[in-house]
Amino acid sequence: MANRPQNLLLLDLAALLMRAAEAGVVMLSSLAMVILSGDRLGPDLSNYQNATLVGVIFYAGLAEVTGAYDVDVRFTLRQAWRRVITSWLATTTFLLTLSFLFKASEQYSRGWAIGWAIFAAGGLCLTRALMVIWMTRLKRRGVFNQRVAIFGAGAQGQRVARYIQDHPKLTITLVGFYDDRTPDRLPAREIDLPFLGAMNDLTAAIRAGGIDQVIVALPWLAEARLQKVAASLAVTPVRIRLAPDLASFAFAHRPLVMLGDLPALTLFERPLSGFDQVTKRWEDVILGAFILVLLSPVMLACALAVKLDSPGPIFFRQWREGFNNSRFRIWKFRSMRVEAAQPDGQINQAKRDDDRVTRVGRLLRRTSLDELPQLFNVLSGEMSLVGPRPHAPTTRAGERMFHEIIDTYAARHNVKPGITGWAQVSGWRGETETEEKLLKRLEHDLHYIENWSLSLDIYILIKTAATQFFSKMAH
Known part of the structure; x- marks a missing residue:
């Protein structure tokens, strides 16, 4: 062909x-x-x-x-x-x-x-x-495919070729590699495509009608080399494209915007900006106040049960990491014995059948009723009804702290933490004693941040009310 x-x-x-x-x-x-x-x-x-x-x-x-x-x-x-x-x-x-x-x-x-x-x-x-x-x-049968040659047989050219081969919807047939370096100076090819020669061979193939398009896959830092290649190909009657640099492949799915006449990749948008931010805040205030009034008899009963079950305060307050990595004190009904309280620098997550948990506390944690006082955090603006769950700054998965395991862990703090979240209703709730569980939770948190909508929040709240009060993962 x-x-x-x-x-x-x-x-x-x-x-x-x-x-x-x-x-x-x-x-x-x-x-x-x-x-x-x-x-x-x-x-x-x-x-x-x-x-x-x-x-x-x-x-x-x-x-x-x-x-x-x-x-x-x-x-x-x-x-x-x-x-x-x-x-x-x-x-x-x-x-x-x-x-x-x-x-x-x-x-x-x-x-x-x-x-x-x-x-x-x-x-x-x-x-x-x-x-x-x-x-x-x-x-x-190749009827619609354009015959494409890649100029640049290095790592960048091979990555371009692999991308094209992995996307069969593209109307492209790869002819092979061309490069102005001799074969002995090129890295070993991982792609099953032939090396067909240098620039002279490429222009000859174009003149013979065997190539419809050329993709130049050279490092962008080699500006003089790029200009020389572009000048050589400019006199040929085919389409010439410049492949992204190696670093650009990591962000190939990001949208391209124009800053005047300058194209720029949007690596990350500020989540929940503008009207979305106002909408979510009103959601928190209106629904939060409504839920607080609706559940006030339940909260009063929980407070009374905590006070009668064991000596100590009704509420438990502890430092958590919130929006933009700022810290705030979270409200919860006390579910552990006072003498088992840990300093903020030595936090161990509750485990199944944890002997630190009181009798009432075990019921509160299993039904998630101990989380209800966080409605005060929501109304004060420190939290949202829906968002990534706030963790204590020194919480660990295995032997390592969360931020030591995942470089992008702090990205979950780009929005306010929530009483419930996408990870929780998707089954990733409770203790994160392994790094795999932390990775899954972070994956769901980032999915929520990137795909936020009011309807998604309502869905999470409804699913939380329907299922999470009786989750087997809470202890």
């Missing part, structure tokens, strides 16, 4: 055919319902013709906007169906709204409208499935 010319228009022509086929489905579905409805539609069908034309035009435009024909969905059925159905549902909603606003709904048959909506939806899904299957088969 490397010796036969590639038609770079084939992929665009196939996509154009896909657009035409789906527009035809929308039109033919309406026509089919007109035929099936017979005389019930009346002799004048101009209204139905106009509605069909508007529907076809609107669907075609909306499908473009939603990315229904983007390269990444031309070979993936699930994503394609989602965008196609979204476009068609929006189209039917638009048509219904239009008919309502112009008071024209009485001019159309409900049976025709419902049938058109259903037939078109089914036809669009079937058509897209057939097109995806057809295009996927052609892609496997």
Whole structure:
């Protein structure tokens, strides 16, 4: 295949055919319902013709906007169906709204409208499935693939090649490596691709029509070398791309933004900024106050039980690490004997059947009722209802402190800690006596921070109320 010319228009022509086929489905579905409805539609069908034309035009435009024909969905059925159905549902909603606003709904048959909506939806899904299957088969034969050469056979070039090989949706066939260094100066290749020569060999292959695109994979620090390579390739009639530097691969999934004309990768966004931050605070204040009032009789009963069960204070306060690594004192119902209290610098997590826990304390911890006073921390702004659970600064997993095990442990402090969290409702609650449990908890905490939404908080609160009061992991 490397010796036969590639038609770079084939992929665009196939996509154009896909657009035409789906527009035809929308039109033919309406026509089919007109035929099936017979005389019930009346002799004048101009209204139905106009509605069909508007529907076809609107669907075609909306499908473009939603990315229904983007390269990444031309070979993936699930994503394609989602965008196609979204476009068609929006189209039917638009048509219904239009008919309502112009008071024209009485001019159309409900049976025709419902049938058109259903037939078109089914036809669009079937058509897209057939097109995806057809295009996927052609892609496997290399019909759509561009022949790509990588200039740079070092570690960076090999990583680019590995990335392309691991992503079969890309319409790329790798031809091989080129490099201006001799083979004896190159590192051992871990990728099964041939080394085809230096710059002269690359330009000769391009002139012969055997290459459609070149990816330059050289260290960005070698500026003079990059400019020399770019100047040599600039006179050839193929697409030239510059691969990311080695360090950039670690952040390849991060979004690219423009600072004027300067592209920049967004490594980390400030979580819960702007309106999201205000929304979460109001959630904490309103729901926190409501829950506090609702559960005040339960809290009063817990306080009385703690006082009667063992001598000592009702509440237990201890330092925790919160937002931006700042420390605050957390409120809890006392669940351990006073003489078993530990200094803040020598914290040992409670274990199953821990003899330091009182009789009432064991019930409070098992039902998580000992956490209810943290509503005071929420209302004072030190905590949230939902967030990563706050840990004592000197808590350990095994023999090491948390921050010694994971370099990114402090990232969980980018938001306020919570009474409950995504890790807790996902089963990672209780003692973290092993490093693996800590890693899993941190993984869930970071997932929550990166994917926060009000609906996610409500889901976590509901699941906490339904299941966590009787968790077997609490002790």
